Amino acid sequence: MATNSTTKKPAADAAAAESAEAVTETAPARPSHKPAPEVVGPALAVGAEPIAVTLAHHHTIDGTGYPPGAKILVSPDYAHRLRAQGYATQA
Incomplete structure (x- = not known):
């Protein structure tokens, strides 16, 4: 006959282990990302503002x-090219 070599945990230790496992950490708040403005035409150069x-x-x-x-x-x-070709207003 085979015997089980594992020992049972006392009830208090089992409850403490379950409660330690049940503790969940809240995820850090995500920074609010504003959608990038829709730039039309050629891409912006690095550091340029639309x-x-x-x-x-x-x-x-x-x-x-x-x-x-x-x-x-x-x-x-x-913008400079559009204004030079007359497609955009000068203001």
Whole structure:
């Protein structure tokens, strides 16, 4: 006949072990991430801030049509090019 070589834990020790295992740690709060602004056209250079421009004429960028008066965020270089070509207002 086989004998069990493991010893039983006393009831108090078993309850303490279960309560120690049941302790859950709360996850640290996630920092609130603001969605990145939708930049149209070429990507921003490292460290550059997007510029809001108002289109003076209908313009299609990356397959999306933008009507006159639409306000879009673009890279500083692209804003300069749009203004030079007359697609964006000078203000």
